[in-house]
Amino acid sequence: MKILSYLNRILLALIIGITFIIQPLNSEAKAASTLRELRAELSKLQAQKKSNENEKKSSQTEIKNKTAAIDNAYSEIKVAENKIELAIQKIAESEKEIETITAETNELMRFMQITSGENAYMEYISNAGSMTEMIMRLSAVDQITDYNKEQLNKLDNLIKENEQLKIDMANYQKQLNSNITAYENRISKLDARLAELDELADSIDDQIKNQKSLIDYYVSLGCKEDQDLQQCVSVANNAGWLKPLKKGTVTSLWGYRKDPISGVTKFHNGIDLAGNSEGTPVYAAAAGTVAGITKKSSCGGNKVYVHVYVKGVAYTTYYFHLLTINVKVGDKVSTDTVIGTVGGGKQTKSYDKCSTGAHLHFGVAKGFYLGGGKEGYSSYSTMVSKSISPPGFGGKGWKFTSRTQFYNS
Template sequence: MRRTLHVALSFLLFLFAVLPAAFAETKASDIEEKKKEIKERDKQILQIEREKKLTLEEKRELMKQLNDMKSRLASLNEQVYRTEQKLNKSERRLQELEKRIAEREALLKNRLRFLYQRGEMYYLETLLDSDSFGDFLSRLDLVRKLIRADRRLLDAHKEDHKQAEAEKASIERDLKERKRLAAEAERLHKRLVKEYKQYEKQLADLEKKQEHLEEINERERKEVRRLIAQKMKEAAEKDKQQAEAKDGKFLWPVKGGIITSEYGYRRNPVTGAYKLHEGIDIGAPLGTAIRAVADGKVIESRPASGYGYIVVVDHGGGVSTLYAHVYPQDVTVSIGQSVSRGQVIAAVGNNGQSTGPHLHLEVIKDGRTVDPKPYFR
């Protein structure tokens, strides 16, 4: 079970060793991909702006038509009202004429009935009552004039009635036409209102779509800025490490690890012997990655008495580093392999004479151990 766990940890450490560069490349491609997507959405937003502009122009034109139609509809309704008033007046006039004609016809009928009932003796009596022949002629002429006057008046009333009926019919036709035009204008107005509402909905939809795209772009731009900042930070860290490497400074081998025992004479916590502690102990959780402090070549990878298992890397110039208390299954390099600064080579273990998980690191200069701390300053 323990061996299986160590194998799994070794595999994970190997992944940690090879993934950083690939991850950095992925982040770089992610930035470019996000920029490309942002640019594409910007194009969509620009197209939406064009559509909005066109829709607004069409909406303004439609509003002008609506206002014109509203004015026309109001004018037609006013004309309908006035024509109805005119028709009412015409109907009242016609009713008055009909009443007067009826009265005149009744008067003539009564007069004719009276004459018919009295017969020709009425005329003779009227004429014989004359005082003179001149009076006789005058009375005869008066009777004739009276009858002709009644007839002319009746004919005039009938002509007025005929004209009134024609006028009423004309007004009714005019009213019918105006109502038709008003109804048509009302239908057109409703259609324009419906189209106007459609334009409003279209504009609202475009606004919503644009806001959505702008929100996405804002988030993505922030993410791009974050990734760029992270990339710059990583580049700066890399530059710093390279500068430190050029200056001869070592990379701290255990991220987050702290020194738990210094270089120098001390009493061995396991054996109790007082002797030189030839390196520094860096405490860290079991399985924490151990990185090469500088470029070099692996010259040893083997069990060692008291140290459990060690890996030694030669950095040239008579300087090498030793990493102890690791488990062999956690070692990710082999003898003769070149390693680069920061490359994971093993994991923190608790192998050999050890009271807890830690890395024992030694710096060997010209065959003798020296205090490692100055190499990290």
């Protein structure tokens, strides 16, 4: 009892722990109280696992894309650098050309002044031999200065353009650098999230495993889908053993004996209790869950198997040669439940060939025959090999007149 409640407490703590990890912000989250709720939690965990896996994949894709974007930004920065360099070159070239043209113009003006004094320019024009020549000269000087003016303007604009290009490219580089920083920050965040997801995956895998074994455990106890698990477990606990009959006489003990029918020495996997007529109620020796029923077996007739816990230890109890069976698989039985009635006499003789008169064959084996979970096994021969002498009975011929509880250590 103590061991079981301790185990149960660990398991419940686990459920609460799971719920807490999954929904730390949801204060209304409560521990599952039925198998159906446990299964719903399991589905949630599995869904969580899947969504984490998806998130992991999309994070990895995003990291890849961002890394490529960073590479791209770096080469864009190089391109901008080259453009800036080119702009600087062009500015320098333009400035040089401006200098040349300015010098050229100045020289032209100076030449005119040097050759003919202050009015050389005017003289150069007015000394023309004809009106036509004068107009030609006038226009030549204008053309040279206009041309230079135009060239200077063009160059000035080119410098302005390149200055703007320099500024634009510098801003572009700034933008690219800030993009790189943003991408790097995003990548480091994603890396951290990936590490978190990996850790979470481990913990979810553990939780799924625990949840599954928890479900198996309650299933092995025979808990119904919507039954309160606390109640399911508590009913399955027993402090000791009761006799399955109100009175009786031990006619055959557990262990090797000469078979009353074949005369061959065989292992007898239970105790035979006679002294009751067919139809006498048979009770569960300990509270538990009906794990199996066999009808009209040629050796043993109608059989009922009940899983019980006594002092925290799992047992399969079995009742053979029954005339009637009053329970069905999955039923929860108490020590007051009439699971069936005594047979083995005239009324069951037609099919049960392993009985010589009305009696109950009562057996106890360790573990859960026909059951799941860690206590469970399915082979009948294993059950027989794990059978024990049913506790609380005297030797052959020993009589009892009450179901008095027997507390084994």
